[in-house]
Amino acid sequence: MHSLKVIGRRYMSPVLKHGMKHLGNQTALLQIRSLGDMSDQSFWNSFYSNRPGDKVFDWFVNFEDVSVYLEPHFHAVSCDDFVRILDIGCGTSDFSLKLFEHLNRKCRIDCVDFSFEAVKAMQKLINERELPVDKTIDLKESFLCRQHLSGMACHQADAKKLPFGDATFSLVFDKGTSDAVLKGANGESAFAEVVKECFRVLKPKGKFIQFSDEPPELRINLLESVKSQKAQHCMKENCNMTWVWRELEVCSGFQYFMYVVYKSVPVSM
Numbered sequence: 001m002h003s004l005k006v007i008g009r010r011y012m013s014p015v016l017k018h019g020m021k022h023l024g025n026q027t028a029l030l031q032i033r034s035l036g037d038m039s040d041q042s043f044w045n046s047f048y049s050n051r052p053g054d055k056v057f058d059w060f061v062n063f064e065d066v067s068v069y070l071e072p073h074f075h076a077v078s079c080d081d082f083v084r085i086l087d088i089g090c091g092t093s094d095f096s097l098k099l100f101e102h103l104n105r106k107c108r109i110d111c112v113d114f115s116f117e118a119v120k121a122m123q124k125l126i127n128e129r130e131l132p133v134d135k136t137i138d139l140k141e142s143f144l145c146r147q148h149l150s151g152m153a154c155h156q157a158d159a160k161k162l163p164f165g166d167a168t169f170s171l172v173f174d175k176g177t178s179d180a181v182l183k184g185a186n187g188e189s190a191f192a193e194v195v196k197e198c199f200r201v202l203k204p205k206g207k208f209i210q211f212s213d214e215p216p217e218l219r220i221n222l223l224e225s226v227k228s229q230k231a232q233h234c235m236k237e238n239c240n241m242t243w244v245w246r247e248l249e250v251c252s253g254f255q256y257f258m259y260v261v262y263k264s265v266p267v268s269m
């Protein structure tokens with residue numbers, strides 16, 4: 001494992017630190033802090049409204065960077081008839097749009113973001129590609145009829161209080177959203193709420209996949225803490241939380257990680 005330097009919850013790899021010498025460490029630190037409070041809705045509304053609203057923007061890794069790591073997880077879902085997938089904190093990334101095509105449109109992807117500016121722009125991208133599905137259905141209903149099962153929809157919602165029923169999705173994606181949530185004053189408890197909500201809406205054997213710049217030294221402790229908070233509930237639900245992680249090989253100078261959190265069910269004897 002590389003040696004890492006902490007700046008708040010942000011770690012920098014030696015490669016990045018080397019690159020930053022050209023900028024001067026102070027300037028780079030100021031640049032990171034000047035981003036504002038990334039856990040705050042108004043920060044993101046202003047971020048997206050100051051960008052050309054209908055343009056795709058990927059926060060860090062894009063779909064092509066990670067699709068090779070996702071293939072084993074797609075294999076698991078490709079046997080299902082039509083898979084339901086959730087993207088929390090979708091922003092205006094085209095990650096889910098590409099995922100939808102990659103899965104040959106055999107899925108319904110619901111995207112959520114708490115920024116109405118992001119939701120407006122994302123829904124526009126979905127409409128332009130002629131992919132929308134009915135958003136007015138009862139989102140709490142986890143069983144949908146066939147006509148609602150291929151397409152995409154974007155909803156304004158807080159990842160700490162998702163508008164979906166229990167055990168709805170086979171896969172939940174989080175690309176950079178937990179990282180943003182963790183930047184707030186009560187970041188760790190907000191992170192726990194997000195993970196618990198994602199776990200609630202996952203089907204048994206479902207997977208919650210996070211792409212993050214937070215290294216395992218920190219993230220695994222947080223997941224352990226959520227797991228122990230959930231232990232009582234999981235016993236009732238007869239499910240368990242386990243995870244694996246890996247570092248992503250992307251040529252950006254930053255270190256990025258993929259965490260796969262499993263909602264496993266005990267094998268019956």
Ligand SMILES: C[S@@+](CC[C@H](N)C(=O)[O-])C[C@H]1O[C@@H](n2cnc3c(N)ncnc32)[C@H](O)[C@@H]1O
Binds near residue numbers: 059160181
């Ligand atoms: C770092 S950006 C990542 C955006 C997108 N996933 C990507 O990869 O480009 C974090 C996103 O999470 C959203 N977000 C942050 N906290 C949230 C919350 N509590 N509920 C819903 N969305 C949230 C922000 O509005 C922003 O779009």
